[in-house]
Structures are given as C-alpha cells and as structure tokens.
Amino acid sequence: MSVKTLVIDGKAVTGRAGETIFNVAWENGVRIPRLCHVGGLSDVGACRLCLVEIEGQRKLAAACLTPVEEGMVVHTSSERLKEHRRLILELLLAERNHVCAVCVMNGACELQDLAAELGVDHVRLRYRFPKLGVDTSHERFGQDQNRCILCTRCVRVCDEVEGAHTKDVFGRGSGSLIINDMGGPWGESDTCTSCGKCVQVCPTGALFSKGKSVAEMRKDRGFLKYIVTAREKREWIR
Amino acid sequence: MPPDASKPTATVKDNREKMLERAMSRHHYSGDALIEVLHAAQELYGFLSIPLLQSIARKLRLPPSRVLGVATFYHFFSLAPKGEHFFQVCTGTACYVAGAQSLLDVLERRCCKSGGTSPDGKVSVQSARCIGSCGLAPAVIYDGKILARLTPEQLNAELDRIGVK
Numbered sequence: 001m002s003v004k005t006l007v008i009d010g011k012a013v014t015g016r017a018g019e020t021i022f023n024v025a026w027e028n029g030v031r032i033p034r035l036c037h038v039g040g041l042s043d044v045g046a047c048r049l050c051l052v053e054i055e056g057q058r059k060l061a062a063a064c065l066t067p068v069e070e071g072m073v074v075h076t077s078s079e080r081l082k083e084h085r086r087l088i089l090e091l092l093l094a095e096r097n098h099v100c101a102v103c104v105m106n107g108a109c110e111l112q113d114l115a116a117e118l119g120v121d122h123v124r125l126r127y128r129f130p131k132l133g134v135d136t137s138h139e140r141f142g143q144d145q146n147r148c149i150l151c152t153r154c155v156r157v158c159d160e161v162e163g164a165h166t167k168d169v170f171g172r173g174s175g176s177l178i179i180n181d182m183g184g185p186w187g188e189s190d191t192c193t194s195c196g197k198c199v200q201v202c203p204t205g206a207l208f209s210k211g212k213s214v215a216e217m218r219k220d221r222g223f224l225k226y227i228v229t230a231r232e233k234r235e236w237i238r
Numbered sequence: 239m240p241p242d243a244s245k246p247t248a249t250v251k252d253n254r255e256k257m258l259e260r261a262m263s264r265h266h267y268s269g270d271a272l273i274e275v276l277h278a279a280q281e282l283y284g285f286l287s288i289p290l291l292q293s294i295a296r297k298l299r300l301p302p303s304r305v306l307g308v309a310t311f312y313h314f315f316s317l318a319p320k321g322e323h324f325f326q327v328c329t330g331t332a333c334y335v336a337g338a339q340s341l342l343d344v345l346e347r348r349c350c351k352s353g354g355t356s357p358d359g360k361v362s363v364q365s366a367r368c369i370g371s372c373g374l375a376p377a378v379i380y381d382g383k384i385l386a387r388l389t390p391e392q393l394n395a396e397l398d399r400i401g402v403k
Contacts, residue, residue, distance in 0.1 A: 164301075165301035165303060166301070168304050169307050172311050179303055179307070181303050181306075182288050182291060182303070182306050190302075191301065191302070
C-alpha cells in the first residue's frame with residue numbers, strides 16, 4: 001500500500017494512495033464543510049462546499065473527489081474559499097423555500113448549521129420562492145421539495161445501500177426534483193421498502209418522519225456507518 | 239384528445255411495439271443503451287408516455303426513477319404528445335441578432351409558450367440553441383425542414399396557411 005505525504009493547512013499529514021483530500025483532512029482533524037458527502041456512499045461533488053485550494057493549481061478542487069498526491073499543499077479555509085462557500089450557501093437558500101422557523105429540522109439541520117458557522121446572516125440574492133409540493137402519501141415519512149438542496153444523498157443511499165433505487169433526480173438545473181419511481185406519490189411506490197435510510201441521511205428537513213412538529217425531527221447521523229460496516233465488524237448489537 | 243400511444247388502436251395494424259422490441263434487442267437489452275432506446279421510442283410514438291417508460295424500464299431492467307430521470311434530463315425527449323406541426327426557433331447568437339426573438343414572439347402569441355403545444359394540438363414550439371446554420375439566420379426548423387431568413391410576415395402567412403387562428 002503506497003502512502004502519500006502532503007500538507008493540509010500547514011499540517012504535515014499522510015494518506016493512502018487513492019484516498020481523497022476530504023477523508024485525509026477529516027482523519028487529521030481538519031474539518032472541511034460539506035453537504036453532499038456522507039461516509040459510506042459514493043461521492044458526486046454536487047454541493048461544491050468542500051472546494052479547496054491546491055498550491056500550483058489555478059482552479060479550485062472539490063476535496064471529496066480529488067485523490068491525495070505526494071507533496072500536495074492544500075489550503076481549506078482561506079478567505080477566498082470562505083467567501084465562495086458563503087455564496088454557495090446563499091444560492092442554496094435563495095433557490096427554494098428554506099424557512100427555519102417552521103421546519104421540523106430547526107436546530108439540527110446541516111444547512112442551517114453551516115450557514116451559522118460561515119456567518120451567513122443574510123442572503124444578498126433575491127429569493128425565488130418556487131411553488132413546490134409536499135408529498136405525505138407515505139405511511140411513515142414525508143418529502144418536502146421546498147427544503148431540498150438536491151444533494152442526492154437519498155438517491156445514492158437508496159441505490160447503493162438499500163439497493164431499491166426508488167429515488168432519482170427528475171429534470172435538470174434548479175428545477176430538478178427528487179422523484180419516487182415514475183414520479184408518482186411516494187406512498188404508492190412499488191420499489192420503496194420503507195427502510196427510512198433516505199430520511200436519515202437527508203441533511204435538511206426535506207425528508208422527515210411523520211408526526212414530528214417544528215424542530216422535533218432529529219436524524220441519526222451515525223447509523224449509515226453502522227449499517228455499512230456492521231457485518232464485517234460483527235457488530236450485531238449497536 | 240390524442241389517442242393513448244401506449245394502447246394500439248385496433249383498426250390500423252400497429253407494429254410499433256415490435257419495432258421498439260427490435261431496437262432493444264439490437265442493444266441486447268442492455269441498460270447502458272437507455273438513451274438509444276428512448277430515442278427509438280420517441281421516434282416511434284412521438285412522445286414518451288409513462289406506461290411506455292414503465293415498460294422500457296422493465297425490459298431493460300432499470301429502476302423506473304432512473305428511466306424517468308434520464309427522459310426528463312434531455313430536452314429532446316418529450317413526455318407530452320407533440321402537436322401536428324413542430325416549429326423549432328434557433329436562438330443562437332447569429333439568429334438572435336437577426337431577429338429570432340420576433341419570430342418566437344409570433345409563435346408564442348399565436349400558438350403557445352416555447353416548450354409547449356397549443357391547446358388545439360396543432361402546433362408545438364421549441365427554441366434551440368445554435369443549430370449550426372448561422373448563414374441562414376434567422377432560421378426555423380419547421381417539421382424537419384429549414385426555413386431560412388424567415389421574417390415574422392412569412393411566419394404569420396405560414397401559420398395562416400395551416401389554419402392557426
């Protein structure tokens with residue numbers, strides 16, 4: 001196994017060949033913000049929040065998709081990157097109807113937490129206020145397109161871990177929607193196994209358990225790692 | 239109401255299903271050939287109905303959501319029946335400068351918004367980026383034929399001719 005040595009934010013670190021900058025950074029205590037990456041699933045580089053500067057490269061690179069290389073010098077939190085990340089968050093907030101005050105995930109939302117961390121106290125862009133629906137046809141879960149940031153975590157967990165591939169992305173651009181099967185109501189889906197993995201990985205309140213009121217929904221962030229690795233680690237009881 | 243493309247009518251012999259089947263078998267029912275199969279289906283039926291997509295998903299062994307996702311990602315594929323006539327207005331730079339917007343305005347005023355079909359099912363309108371015929375600007379593709387250096391007057395006359403009110 002070949003080992004690569006590199007510098008992340010002034011810290012000399014090592015990573016295995018093929019490992020991403022993102023993973024090596026987190027293993028070494030450098031927290032790079034992210035919304036679409038989640039451990040145990042493939043990476044798509046959709047949210048662009050993990051953009052980092054690599055010395056000698058003019059373009060910014062998505063840390064979750066860039067493998068480490070020998071002698072790399074990476075900066076993860078320069079002023080320029082912070083400004084980019086703030087703008088990305090503002091774009092996400094302006095694109096749909098993110099109203100924290102009436103959201104089930106208020107207080108535990110990854111989007112909200114990141115916005116607070118990066119100091120997004122107002123949005124400089126005009127809100128688009130799209131008219132989007134809420135699907136509560138499923139027996140146990142609800143889906144609110146207004147709070148969706150199109151990170152596709154639910155799509156990937158449904159395909160890669162559950163193996164049902166109930167969800168996918170409909171359309172393109174900011175008008176995209178997460179659909180179930182042929183775009184019908186979630187509750188009438190033939191392929192959905194009602195496992196709830198999509199609900200647990202969703203970073204916002206777009207997927208939620210029914211019966212939860214404002215700020216009552218909490219998601220089990222550690223469960224995916226457990227599900228993905230429990231069998232090989234023989235962790236029958238969590 | 240246009241006939242349901244997924245249900246063949248009894249009077250005319252309909253071998254579209256067979257032809258679609260042939261297109262799929264040519265690709266060995268491989269899921270990787272989804273786009274080719276959707277092309278063939280759209281060519282045969284004129285649009286992609288949900289039951290049609292369902293049957294393609296089943297035959298290619300793909301998740302239904304993936305098939306619908308791909309079909310809606312590309313503007314080329316249409317999920318609603320197309321009109322009798324089809325106008326595609328090029329809005330590339332050359333055509334735009336030469337007045338493509340006034341052509342699109344005529345079509346949008348008399349028929350329907352770009353990307354839609356008029357309520358009577360007569361005309362579908364779409365805008366395209368560059369169609370590569372900048373020398374013919376402003377160009378419109380009308381039922382597969384190119385109308386070169388089109389003026390709003392000529393377009394109005396053609397719409398009158400095909401009976402658009």
